[in-house]
Amino acid sequence: MAAIEFNIVARDGDARAGRLMTVHGEVPTPAFMPVGTRAAVKAMAPDELWSMGYRMVLANAYHLAVRPGEELVAELGGLARFMGFRGATLTDSGGFQAMSLAALNSISEDGIRFRSHLDGAPFMLTPERAVEIQERLGSDLMMALDECTPYPADRDRALRSLELTARWAERATRARRSATQALFGIVQGSVYPDLRRISAAQITALPFDGFATGGVAVGEPAEQMREVAALGASMLPPEQPRYLMGVGTPSDLIAAVAMGYDLFDCVLPTRNARNGSAFTSAGKLSIKRADNTRDQRPLDPRCACRTCTTFTRAYLRHLYISGEILAARALTEHNLFFYGSLMRGMQAAIASRTYREFAAGTLARMAEAQASTAEG
Amino acid sequence: MAAIEFNIVARDGDARAGRLMTVHGEVPTPAFMPVGTRAAVKAMAPDELWSMGYRMVLANAYHLAVRPGEELVAELGGLARFMGFRGATLTDSGGFQAMSLAALNSISEDGIRFRSHLDGAPFMLTPERAVEIQERLGSDLMMALDECTPYPADRDRALRSLELTARWAERATRARRSATQALFGIVQGSVYPDLRRISAAQITALPFDGFATGGVAVGEPAEQMREVAALGASMLPPEQPRYLMGVGTPSDLIAAVAMGYDLFDCVLPTRNARNGSAFTSAGKLSIKRADNTRDQRPLDPRCACRTCTTFTRAYLRHLYISGEILAARALTEHNLFFYGSLMRGMQAAIASRTYREFAAGTLARMAEAQASTAEG
Numbered sequence: 001m002a003a004i005e006f007n008i009v010a011r012d013g014d015a016r017a018g019r020l021m022t023v024h025g026e027v028p029t030p031a032f033m034p035v036g037t038r039a040a041v042k043a044m045a046p047d048e049l050w051s052m053g054y055r056m057v058l059a060n061a062y063h064l065a066v067r068p069g070e071e072l073v074a075e076l077g078g079l080a081r082f083m084g085f086r087g088a089t090l091t092d093s094g095g096f097q098a099m100s101l102a103a104l105n106s107i108s109e110d111g112i113r114f115r116s117h118l119d120g121a122p123f124m125l126t127p128e129r130a131v132e133i134q135e136r137l138g139s140d141l142m143m144a145l146d147e148c149t150p151y152p153a154d155r156d157r158a159l160r161s162l163e164l165t166a167r168w169a170e171r172a173t174r175a176r177r178s179a180t181q182a183l184f185g186i187v188q189g190s191v192y193p194d195l196r197r198i199s200a201a202q203i204t205a206l207p208f209d210g211f212a213t214g215g216v217a218v219g220e221p222a223e224q225m226r227e228v229a230a231l232g233a234s235m236l237p238p239e240q241p242r243y244l245m246g247v248g249t250p251s252d253l254i255a256a257v258a259m260g261y262d263l264f265d266c267v268l269p270t271r272n273a274r275n276g277s278a279f280t281s282a283g284k285l286s287i288k289r290a291d292n293t294r295d296q297r298p299l300d301p302r303c304a305c306r307t308c309t310t311f312t313r314a315y316l317r318h319l320y321i322s323g324e325i326l327a328a329r330a331l332t333e334h335n336l337f338f339y340g341s342l343m344r345g346m347q348a349a350i351a352s353r354t355y356r357e358f359a360a361g362t363l364a365r366m367a368e369a370q371a372s373t374a375e376g
Numbered sequence: 377m378a379a380i381e382f383n384i385v386a387r388d389g390d391a392r393a394g395r396l397m398t399v400h401g402e403v404p405t406p407a408f409m410p411v412g413t414r415a416a417v418k419a420m421a422p423d424e425l426w427s428m429g430y431r432m433v434l435a436n437a438y439h440l441a442v443r444p445g446e447e448l449v450a451e452l453g454g455l456a457r458f459m460g461f462r463g464a465t466l467t468d469s470g471g472f473q474a475m476s477l478a479a480l481n482s483i484s485e486d487g488i489r490f491r492s493h494l495d496g497a498p499f500m501l502t503p504e505r506a507v508e509i510q511e512r513l514g515s516d517l518m519m520a521l522d523e524c525t526p527y528p529a530d531r532d533r534a535l536r537s538l539e540l541t542a543r544w545a546e547r548a549t550r551a552r553r554s555a556t557q558a559l560f561g562i563v564q565g566s567v568y569p570d571l572r573r574i575s576a577a578q579i580t581a582l583p584f585d586g587f588a589t590g591g592v593a594v595g596e597p598a599e600q601m602r603e604v605a606a607l608g609a610s611m612l613p614p615e616q617p618r619y620l621m622g623v624g625t626p627s628d629l630i631a632a633v634a635m636g637y638d639l640f641d642c643v644l645p646t647r648n649a650r651n652g653s654a655f656t657s658a659g660k661l662s663i664k665r666a667d668n669t670r671d672q673r674p675l676d677p678r679c680a681c682r683t684c685t686t687f688t689r690a691y692l693r694h695l696y697i698s699g700e701i702l703a704a705r706a707l708t709e710h711n712l713f714f715y716g717s718l719m720r721g722m723q724a725a726i727a728s729r730t731y732r733e734f735a736a737g738t739l740a741r742m743a744e745a746q747a748s749t750a751e752g
């Protein structure tokens with residue numbers, strides 16, 4: 001029995017467009033999930049995310065277990081309701097946090113022992129506990145606890161890591177209780193194709209509802225990331241949802257959808273926004289640059305978002321330089337609008353079997369504009 | 377020739393409801409102006425302010441002259457257009473900043489010599505320069521440069537201060553050129569009734585389009601502030617708009633409208649929001665308090681704002697404790713919605729000649745709720 005239903009409604013090459021059916025509604029795929037680590041997508045109101053077409057957002061189980069605690073979220077109606085979002089939610093387990101805060105944490109067969117990033121208090125995350133937290137949070141898609149193998153890792157280290165992830169994955173599948181929440185397994189194996197194959201075989205043998213390629217976009221070269229991602233997609237069951245974790249730039253997403261991935265998350269549109277960087281149809285734009293000082297154009301003349309229909313680059317630069325909260329808001333809204341439009345564009349292109357043309361056209365426009373910017 | 381037209385459409389006792397006609401549209405009064413010092417109301421999008429009924433916002437001429445410079449704002453179409461606001465704007469001159477940053481600044485007959493709060497660079501603000509800056513900014517209501525007398529000030533100091541303000545006021549009226557921007561004079565005199573009378577006589581003798589009671593809410597006891605404000609209102613021309621600067625709490629506004637003031641500004645709703653404090657129909661609410669931890673109610677069950685129709689107190693507390701930008705946004709939106717509703721309630725009560733009942737009922741509800749909170 002699958003906790004969620006996934007229907008592929010169109011294919012174009014390896015790319016697919018689908019519908020993920022959750023108890024919190026339908027999620028059209030390929031879908032990008034804005035990152036709301038602590039049950040809030042930074043600077044955004046949940047109805048704005050909905051208006052931009054987002055039907056699923058991501059939060060972090062470890063962060064929420066530390067604060068405000070999964071019991072409180074459960075008492076308040078579960079994650080989506082807690083954050084006032086009408087759509088679905090996915091929770092990451094905390095494996096990535098174990099890697100990124102490695103100095104604070106230690107990993108054993110049992111699980112990950114965290115020192116809380118808030119107060120240093122010990123916090124033990126086992127595969128069973130990770131499922132329990134996520135079931136209480138009430139997310140629609142739960143992720144099995146993995147060891148997110150750091151980069152670089154030598155073969156031995158990567159092999160031990162994927163074996164541990166496999167044992168944890170098996171424990172996670174035994175721990176789950178919820179009939180309405182999906183549980184996804186995560187493939188590791190670092191940048192080694194043979195190890196990726198071993199991990200994929202182990203993880204896909206388990207009764208998961210969907211599968212993720214993990215341990216990518218953790219510092220390896222961009223080209224290697226894409227090779228690993230492509231190999232990863234090819235080894236996942238064709239009828240189940242495929243999630244490429246932590247990816248990526250607009251061009252990464254275009255490439256990954258062509259490989260057959262359905263779900264994505266990344267901090268880039270939100271974090272870059274807070275750092276003054278906008279994604280546009282003409283490539284990236286740094287709002288703090290002096291050449292925006294008197295620029296009366298919107299961030300992206302092709303964009304219909306509130307930021308682009310209201311503000312000039314000159315004003316946004318003033319806001320950013322002045323440290324106004326509105327700068328973070330406005331750029332985040334634009335970037336998420338841009339990502340949302342990109343995903344809808346890909347969905348439509350797959351449906352009309354013009355994905356190759358859509359991808360080539362979009363990438364060419366970005367590259368061309370960046371080249372003329374570099375010259376100019 | 378008045379640069380703006382002000383029509384009083386209803387009276388109830390000394391309270392009046394009116395329409396201020398500017399080239400950027402009509403402003404119903406009594407009106408509260410959200411503070412957008414640096415051409416942005418912190419955390420708010422301009423269309424949100426408009427939706428909440430705000431038709432005029434305040435910015436600071438000194439701050440904008442330092443950054444991004446009034447020339448740039450002029451080049452970009454003036455203040456309202458620069459910040460993407462469809463309504464009118466009022467600019468304060470910088471007299472208040474001279475007082476609040478007194479250690480950095482020095483005052484002479486000529487004007488105020490600032491050390492820029494940004495980089496320490498010298499910046500000379502004269503009455504003429506203050507008008508020039510504001511004319512270039514293109515605000516609809518400009519304020520004459522005053523010396524905002526600090527509190528406490530002895531009689532001699534207060535007298536010298538108001539005399540200087542009167543000489544500066546006269547210079548400001550001679551410096552103005554714009555036929556579409558109103559210029560307001562500011563009455564000083566600290567807490568001394570006889571000095572307030574002298575200042576009012578001096579300032580109202582000059583060809584201003586409206587008048588402000590200044591130098592209040594600068595540290596004096598609340599009761600004294602209200603006495604000074606009431607005396608101030610009684611000395612201002614009855615047919616011209618009256619502005620009580622820097623005031624105040626909801627109950628201050630209710631009292632001041634009864635005195636016959638038309639315009640208000642205050643950082644309270646926005647600054648308090650960022651500090652986790654909400655204004656509600658049941659009085660003030662501190663969101664960080666532990667008793668909000670599991671509270672499923674909205675900030676204010678009587679409120680129809682986005683924050684109150686979307687978020688629980690428990691979630692808002694989580695956002696605030698977690699330092700999420702959304703906490704500042706959500707509380708600011710609620711507080712400004714509350715202030716906007718309060719002003720509309722006062723306008724309607726004046727129109728129906730039920731201001732006394734409206735004021736008594738609103739104040740009683742807030743006081744009663746605060747008392748029961750204190751007991752509970």
